[in-house]
Amino acid sequence: MLTSHQIEQYKEDGAVIVPGILDAATCKLMKDVLAELVEGSRGVTAHTDVYDLEPGHSAADPRVRRIKKPHVVNPVFYDFAKSKVLTDCLRQLIGPSGRLYGSKLNLKSPGYGSPVEWHQDWAFYPHTNDDVLAIGVMLDDTTVANGAMYVIPGTHKGPTFDHHGPDGYFTGGMDAEACGVDFSKAVACEGPAGSCSFHHVRTVHGSAQNTSNRPRGLLLYEVAAGDAFPIMGLGSAYGNYEGYKERLLYGTETITPRFREAPVRLPLPPAKNQGSIYENQTAGKRYFGFVEPPSM
Numbered sequence: 001m002l003t004s005h006q007i008e009q010y011k012e013d014g015a016v017i018v019p020g021i022l023d024a025a026t027c028k029l030m031k032d033v034l035a036e037l038v039e040g041s042r043g044v045t046a047h048t049d050v051y052d053l054e055p056g057h058s059a060a061d062p063r064v065r066r067i068k069k070p071h072v073v074n075p076v077f078y079d080f081a082k083s084k085v086l087t088d089c090l091r092q093l094i095g096p097s098g099r100l101y102g103s104k105l106n107l108k109s110p111g112y113g114s115p116v117e118w119h120q121d122w123a124f125y126p127h128t129n130d131d132v133l134a135i136g137v138m139l140d141d142t143t144v145a146n147g148a149m150y151v152i153p154g155t156h157k158g159p160t161f162d163h164h165g166p167d168g169y170f171t172g173g174m175d176a177e178a179c180g181v182d183f184s185k186a187v188a189c190e191g192p193a194g195s196c197s198f199h200h201v202r203t204v205h206g207s208a209q210n211t212s213n214r215p216r217g218l219l220l221y222e223v224a225a226g227d228a229f230p231i232m233g234l235g236s237a238y239g240n241y242e243g244y245k246e247r248l249l250y251g252t253e254t255i256t257p258r259f260r261e262a263p264v265r266l267p268l269p270p271a272k273n274q275g276s277i278y279e280n281q282t283a284g285k286r287y288f289g290f291v292e293p294p295s296m
């Protein structure tokens with residue numbers, strides 16, 4: 001359970017970091033599964049439904065940027081999303097029911113793990129109300145050096161920023177110069193392995209390249225209140241209504257969405273570079289530096 005101080009911080013800042021949520025045994029299991037998955041990526045040469053690859057990936061030197069939908073790939077990831085320790089926290093932050101909209105496991109390998117440009121998740125998946133958040137489960141000790149995610153406190157109460165390029169297409173990234181956000185206020189979500197960050201769906205966030213010699217694994221669960229309905233429809237996240245119902249993590253199902261006003265910009269026309277946020281953002285401007293990794 002979260003303390004009243006932690007709940008207050010989430011409401012005020014749009015993010016809170018809570019240590020000690022993922023137990024060491026489950027963390028090890030997840031990392032073992034992850035190591036096997038990375039090993040398996042030697043057999044692929046392009047992005048797949050499971051792998052998003054770093055530039056320079058090869059069979060000899062496998063470089064995975066993201067495991068897509070880990071909750072589908074191995075039950076250890078779905079089971080933890082449904083665990084009491086997480087759903088107790090979710091109840092306190094988004095209310096009496098919650099649904100897993102999606103999951104992803106972003107790896108930042110030592111030396112080259114890619115940055116993620118500033119964005120709001122809300123720009124990708126607006127809902128009928130904004131009781132929607134992402135949980136970042138830290139699988140490694142996480143600091144600025146190995147690419148901790150940054151959040152800009154208070155931005156969840158402000159506008160929904162433009163995530164489109166000059167040609168009008170969605171890029172999934174903000175123009176850091178034009179948007180007027182004060183990035184000097186960024187707070188790094190640091191913590192020992194097993195810590196979780198909870199960030200509001202409208203909170204501006206991003207992260208730099210990992211230039212350290214330590215990995216940074218961040219398992220992200222995107223969770224919407226059970227009565228927050230995705231404005232873009234069920235298709236891309238759930239497939240269909242059966243899939244939608246199956247992803248209720250806790251609470252009671254409803255077909256009565258709750259509406260609460262929040263500024264929305266649709267992610268349309270869709271990004272020219274499809275596949276993942278990394279691909280979408282290649283069409284936009286860069287804020288975080290990126291040093292091309294040496295290939296083997």
Ligand SMILES: O=C(O)CCC(=O)C(=O)O
Binds near residue numbers: 207220
């Ligand atoms: O991996 C990170 O540091 C940030 C991830 C993120 O914001 C995303 O994948 O949408």
